[in-house]
Amino acid sequence: MSYTHRSPKPLSTHAVGVLAIMLAMPIEVFSQAGAHGVTFSEDIAPILQRSCQNCHRPNSVAPMSLLTYEDVRPYARRIKERTMLRDRMGVMPPWFIEKDVGIQAYQNDISLSETEIAMIAEWADNGAPRGDPNDMPAPRVFAAEDEWDIGTPDLIVDLPPYTMEAEAPDWWGMIPPVSSGLAEDRYVAAMEVKEVSDVEGGIGGKFIFHHAIIMSTGANGRPNGRWPVHEVGRNAEMFDPLAGPILRAGSRFMIPGVHMHSNGEKTTAYLRLGFKFHPQGYEPERRSTLLNFGNGEIDLRPMQDGQEVHIFHTLQQNMKITAFEPHMHAAGVRMCMEAVWGGRTETLTCAGYDHNWVKVYNYAEDAAPLLPRGTLLHVTAYFDTTADNKNVIDPRNWGGLGHRSIDNMAIVFAPGLVLNDEQFAEEIAKRRLRLGLAKGEGMLGCPLCGFEELPGNGRR
Numbered sequence: 001m002s003y004t005h006r007s008p009k010p011l012s013t014h015a016v017g018v019l020a021i022m023l024a025m026p027i028e029v030f031s032q033a034g035a036h037g038v039t040f041s042e043d044i045a046p047i048l049q050r051s052c053q054n055c056h057r058p059n060s061v062a063p064m065s066l067l068t069y070e071d072v073r074p075y076a077r078r079i080k081e082r083t084m085l086r087d088r089m090g091v092m093p094p095w096f097i098e099k100d101v102g103i104q105a106y107q108n109d110i111s112l113s114e115t116e117i118a119m120i121a122e123w124a125d126n127g128a129p130r131g132d133p134n135d136m137p138a139p140r141v142f143a144a145e146d147e148w149d150i151g152t153p154d155l156i157v158d159l160p161p162y163t164m165e166a167e168a169p170d171w172w173g174m175i176p177p178v179s180s181g182l183a184e185d186r187y188v189a190a191m192e193v194k195e196v197s198d199v200e201g202g203i204g205g206k207f208i209f210h211h212a213i214i215m216s217t218g219a220n221g222r223p224n225g226r227w228p229v230h231e232v233g234r235n236a237e238m239f240d241p242l243a244g245p246i247l248r249a250g251s252r253f254m255i256p257g258v259h260m261h262s263n264g265e266k267t268t269a270y271l272r273l274g275f276k277f278h279p280q281g282y283e284p285e286r287r288s289t290l291l292n293f294g295n296g297e298i299d300l301r302p303m304q305d306g307q308e309v310h311i312f313h314t315l316q317q318n319m320k321i322t323a324f325e326p327h328m329h330a331a332g333v334r335m336c337m338e339a340v341w342g343g344r345t346e347t348l349t350c351a352g353y354d355h356n357w358v359k360v361y362n363y364a365e366d367a368a369p370l371l372p373r374g375t376l377l378h379v380t381a382y383f384d385t386t387a388d389n390k391n392v393i394d395p396r397n398w399g400g401l402g403h404r405s406i407d408n409m410a411i412v413f414a415p416g417l418v419l420n421d422e423q424f425a426e427e428i429a430k431r432r433l434r435l436g437l438a439k440g441e442g443m444l445g446c447p448l449c450g451f452e453e454l455p456g457n458g459r460r
């Protein structure tokens with residue numbers, strides 16, 4: 001059996017546009033920009049609206065607003081520098097997926113295309129011209145200061161505030177239970193956690209919650225739900241539509257393990273949990289799992305780039321992986337996940353890493369890996385302990401496993417669905433239909449997508 005490799009078909013017009021633009025590089029860069037070269041009004045403002053203003057506006061997480069030409073003009077050069085970092089630490093917007101390898105379709109992808117990066121550079125180099133104000137797009141409308149990526153939550157739960165002194169050792173502890181006030185059982189479609197803080201002028205980079213393990217408990221105090229771990233600067237988690245986890249009536253939320261660190265400024269902050277529910281009557285058809293694995297021998301030499309830690313996990317059941325979330329600490333700069341099955345090794349995703357922004361990348365529905373049991377997941381975590389890595393406080397230190405941010409970790413969170421053979425065959429049939437895959441036409445992350453009928457089905 002031979003496979004033709006193929007990426008998932010671009011499904012949105014945006015994805016089609018990006019692809020078309022990438023193929024047309026670099027001539028397209030200039031013809032895109034209109035007769036007068038790249039201008040703020042015509043070319044730059046739409047990019048900022050889509051990928052930056054959610055954070056860069058008054059009372060959001062970023063230190064400055066990027067709403068108007070007057071706001072943006074002084075930052076033109078720094079915008080060029082930050083966007084040119086692409087998938088490396090410090091890039092704006094904070095989104096680190098590598099575009100030349102692995103799966104490319106993710107939900108809520110705010111990253112810039114090569115054309116957009118080039119346009120910004122050209123604009124900055126040409127003195128950041130405003131252009132014709134009549135070309136400005138209508139301003140983006142923000143619902144509220146604390147707009148959520150999951151839409152307006154159906155339930156918001158605020159946990160109690162904590163204060164960290166300007167300079168203090170890291171702190172680990174527990175946050176006691178808080179009532180959810182939920183009157184009936186509901187299935188959750190998406191979840192987002194915000195750190196709400198009294199830091200002035202943008203909280204991003206000034207977070208004090210490093211991570212929080214989130215659990216719900218019943219009235220009897222027993223755990224009744226495990227939720228995605230909140231991490232510093234993390235974005236929203238979209239659960240698979242077929243496997244919304246249940247939140248029980250009367251549940252309380254608690255944090256059995258919270259890790260806090262100071263940010264150089266005395267800060268009081270709390271976590272705000274937002275939940276988007278499925279409609280009443282919804283029933284999940286699939287079982288979800290919060291797969292995570294990692295650590296192992298971490299032995300990092302001082303002042304050395306390109307150090308690797310390898311971690312492995314064999315899937316005991318068929319799985320659809322719905323998200324990829326690297327977790328390292330300050331020395332971490334990159335993580336890649338490969339799937340090894342049937343003698344083939346495929347890179348599913350590679351992403352840069354910046355310990356100020358622990359991102360979760362939710363795969364687009366038709367791009368999520370569909371992996372048969374027995375697949376070996378191989379994760380490589382890359383570390384840089386040189387002074388070039390600005391997150392490393394003292395490059396002279398040896399580094400090993402530990403809980404402090406200056407110690408190290410190498411963990412991947414790869415949540416998804418656990419599928420029995422019948423469900424697995426259904427998922428593959430659905431994928432083949434939606435993408436119009438021909439017989440024998442596999443795709444990245446789905447080694448069995450070329451089969452009309454799964455080999456050994458019913459016997460495995």
Ligand code: HEC
Pocket residue numbers: 047048051052053054055056061062063075078079082083090092093094110112202203204205
């Ligand atoms: C998820 C929130 C978020 C998004 C989206 C985002 N930023 Fe930022 N940005 C921040 C935060 C927080 C900081 C401050 C911490 C830092 O410098 O990394 C920052 C810092 C910056 C800086 C450095 C400012 C300085 O004083 O040097 C620039 C430039 C910048 N952003 C530009 C952009 C541009 C351009 C985009 C969109 C293409 C963007 N950002 C998207 C949150 C965001």
